[in-house]
Amino acid sequence: MASTLLELTAGIVSSHAAMSELSTEELVQEIQKVYTTLQQLEGGAPEAAQAEETKAPVISLKKAFQADQVVCMICGKGGMKTLTRHLAQVHDMKPREYRKQFNIPSSQALTARKFSEARKKMAQERGLADNLAKARAVRATKIQEKKGAPAEKPAKPKGAPRKKKA
Template identity: 85%
Template sequence: MAPTLLELTASIVSSHAAVSELSTEELVQEIQKVHATLQQLEGGAAAPEVAAEEAKAPAMTLKKAFQADQVCCMICGKGGMKTLTRHLAQVHQMKPGEYRKQFNIPSSQPLTAKKFSEARKQMAKDRGLAENLAKARAVRAAKIQEKKAAAEKPAKTKATRAKKATA
């Protein structure tokens, strides 16, 4: 016997709720969305059109989405994240550039929580990563200069040999 629409909805939503933390309001919205989508699929309506319409309208404002201690997804409204990049790739199959373009997010706006970025910056300073990077760049620049000098030296000697041979 084929499972009913309600049983399928319950199964899908319970699987989703088992792997991600949902508030009561989010759970109710998820149930409604899944049930509506299954009804449309059963009736033969095209589900991708509905997904495209939902993707156009942001779930919240920029100010609400990018707070100091958390970042929220403007597509699905999920919050409590420190960075959006992984969520966008895994859940929405979207790159950060596409997300910025869709919601007119300026490139100056990082897709991470401000406190998270500051904590990472402070950790890098404490570990001396900037100094190590500067040292590595200096060594690399010196090696490049040595290679340039070595390449110019044989060229000069060939030119002087050619002049002597013609003279």
């Protein structure tokens, strides 16, 4: 069965390496990780394999967040512009949990820098910031008008006697 595990490991790692760039060190780590996981699955301990998977990231924080793409630190999938949908669909995880698991600061966007910059530029060109400021001003004036308007029915003070029914 050992040769079958080696063949499976080689197939899995070669497929993964074809989809994302891996350094020599990362490739060796990936081979070890996949082989160990397959051994554990064969032995009937999938919980242990899953617990090990959640501990260590597949890729470093610096390599995960690049200018033109984002790579998932759990599975190593790359080529994405944003991680939120991938985390929800594939890993059933929220961005807050992902940040906590890998100690990612809240100042780090879970998107590619070029993608964020392009969205920001598009929003500025369309004047979305000005529209937002106008909408906030309108909302603030409506709230002030409600506060300044008299109440329809004055509130009864606590402990006031009630009218008795006849």
